[in-house]
Amino acid sequence: MDVRQLSEEVTAKTKVDTTVRDVEKVISGLASSSHFWEIVCTVQKPFSVVAEIIGALRERGLVSVDQDGAITLTRQGQEFLKDNSIAPRRDYTCPACEGRGIGLEKIKEWMQKFDELTVDRPKAIIDYDQGYITTASVMARVALMTERGDLEGKKLLVLGDDDLLSLAAGLTGMPKEIVVLEIDDRLVNYINEKASKLNVPVKAFKYDFRDKLPEQYVGYFDTFNTDPPETLEALEVCMTRGLSSLSGEGCAGYFGLTRTEASLKKWSQFQQMLLSKFKVAITDIIDNFNHYVNWDYLLGSIRDDYSFVQVKPKLNWYRSSMYRIETVSGFEKIENKPMPCELYVDEEALIYKPEKSR
Ligand SMILES: [Fe+2]
Numbered sequence: 001m002d003v004r005q006l007s008e009e010v011t012a013k014t015k016v017d018t019t020v021r022d023v024e025k026v027i028s029g030l031a032s033s034s035h036f037w038e039i040v041c042t043v044q045k046p047f048s049v050v051a052e053i054i055g056a057l058r059e060r061g062l063v064s065v066d067q068d069g070a071i072t073l074t075r076q077g078q079e080f081l082k083d084n085s086i087a088p089r090r091d092y093t094c095p096a097c098e099g100r101g102i103g104l105e106k107i108k109e110w111m112q113k114f115d116e117l118t119v120d121r122p123k124a125i126i127d128y129d130q131g132y133i134t135t136a137s138v139m140a141r142v143a144l145m146t147e148r149g150d151l152e153g154k155k156l157l158v159l160g161d162d163d164l165l166s167l168a169a170g171l172t173g174m175p176k177e178i179v180v181l182e183i184d185d186r187l188v189n190y191i192n193e194k195a196s197k198l199n200v201p202v203k204a205f206k207y208d209f210r211d212k213l214p215e216q217y218v219g220y221f222d223t224f225n226t227d228p229p230e231t232l233e234a235l236e237v238c239m240t241r242g243l244s245s246l247s248g249e250g251c252a253g254y255f256g257l258t259r260t261e262a263s264l265k266k267w268s269q270f271q272q273m274l275l276s277k278f279k280v281a282i283t284d285i286i287d288n289f290n291h292y293v294n295w296d297y298l299l300g301s302i303r304d305d306y307s308f309v310q311v312k313p314k315l316n317w318y319r320s321s322m323y324r325i326e327t328v329s330g331f332e333k334i335e336n337k338p339m340p341c342e343l344y345v346d347e348e349a350l351i352y353k354p355e356k357s358r
Contacts, residue, residue: 001060001080010052015347016263018049024086026053027073030063031081031088034070036308037317042089044259046348047302051309069311093288100289100322102140102147110139113171117194118164122186124295129229129344129351130162130184131295133256134316138168140289141225141254141322148284148324150223150252151175157217157245158182159209159226159238166191170200179217181207209237212336213244219333221245225254227290227320230261233343235270236277240334243278249331253280256290256320261348279332280325289322301351318350 003020010018022045029039040050054071057063062077073081080086093099104111114135124130133141142165145151152174158166159181166180178201182188188204195202207214224245228238242253257267274280294313304310345351 001062003084006053006056006060009056010049013052014046014048016046016049017265018045018053022049023053024084026050027057027062027077027081028086028089030054030057030071030073030077031086032091033089034072035314036069036071036311037313038315039071040260041315041317041319042091046263047260047350048347049263051303051306054308055306065308069308071308097140098136098288098291100137100140100144100286102143104136104140107139107143110142110168110172111135114139114164114168117167117171117198121164122162122184122190124162124293124297125184126297126301126351128162128184131292131318132163133290133292137290137292138163138165141165142168142172144284144286144289144322144324145169145223145225145252145254146172146174148252150254154222155179155220157221157224157242159207159224159241161191161204162187163227164191165225166202166204167194167198167200170195170198170202173200176201178202179221180204181209181214181217183208209241210339210341212338213241215336217245218336219245219247221251222247223252223254227256229344230258230266230348231343231346232266232269232273234341236273237339237341239274239278240339243280243327244334244336246327246331249327249329251327251331252283253323253325255323257323258318258320260318261350263348266348274325278325278334279328279330281328282323283326284322284324286322288319290320291316292318292320294318 003023007018007020007023025043029043064074155177156175157179161180161182166178169175188206191204224242226238228235
């Protein structure tokens with residue numbers, strides 16, 4: 001099999017640069033799992049790239065797909081693995097912290113409290129591309145912020161909060177003030193109701209991140225948290241809003257970025273934007289920190305041309321890396337103005353959008 005030709009074919013189909021190493025990584029993933037979502041999770045390549053590579057391998061007889069969508073390497077695939085010295089994917093993730101570096105044992109009580117508080121939380125809906133993270137993920141994020149000195153006695157802005165991070169942070173009793181700016185009325189109401197019952201300093205307001213930041217919040221906060229849509233355009237708007245809200249140098253921003261909807265090429269372009277346009281330092285990138293609870297609308301919202309893709313996930317496969325950025329001396333105020341953001345979905349996105357409506 002000509003791997004280079006296969007990678008070029010996938011690049012042409014997906015419009016996402018795909019390398020020989022990417023193909024090898026997918027084959028390595030296939031050697032340790034037959035479940036599509038587990039392979040997407042471990043290979044850490046854009047969803048469409050993984051799907052097209054598997055499709056191309058099937059065409060060439062290296063993998064077979066059974067009626068339940070399970071993917072296995074054929075004898076020919078096994079031989080290819082051996083001939084090219086590709087090792088099956090190994091996993092040495094620390095089971096005690098699920099790889100986050102925050103001991104779950106230490107935040108057990110918070111986790112329990114959060115689960116009790118949010119048992120009636122609003123469902124994730126497609127309208128705003130929602131999907132929320134597990135309790136362990138959200139409480140570990142709060143612990144991380146606390147550990148880094150960004151939460152206790154501090155003012156926190158949460159831009160978009162289907163994760164209910166505001167309540168998670170609020171229930172610890174540590175932040176001085178938390179403001180949520182969120183587009184979904186259901187969440188705005190829910191957070192305000194819970195916050196007043198809990199008697200914590202959390203206030204949520206309706207806000208569209210394309211609008212300028214409310215003036216009173218410009219330069220007001222110590223820390224911001226967000227989970228941006230992963231087009232470069234949306235990332236830029238979100239970072240502009242978050243960083244505009246910070247009061248000066250030594251403040252921090254937290255957000256997740258996936259490998260499933262953002263290629264490393266996009267990561268590189270985004271990191272350059274952070275360093276050159278926004279002039280912040282990237283202090284932390286913690287791989288696979290945020291695990292998402294599977295959401296109901298997944299299979300109906302993605303491509304349906306491959307049977308192995310249309311299978312119900314057996315694990316919380318959708319994950320993002322935790323970024324922490326910090327403003328450094330010379331941090332300048334960014335102009336606060338409306339920013340039209342046209343692009344929420346690009347060729348790396350999970351949600352299938354026909355070419356015309358993009
Ligand atoms: Fe650990």
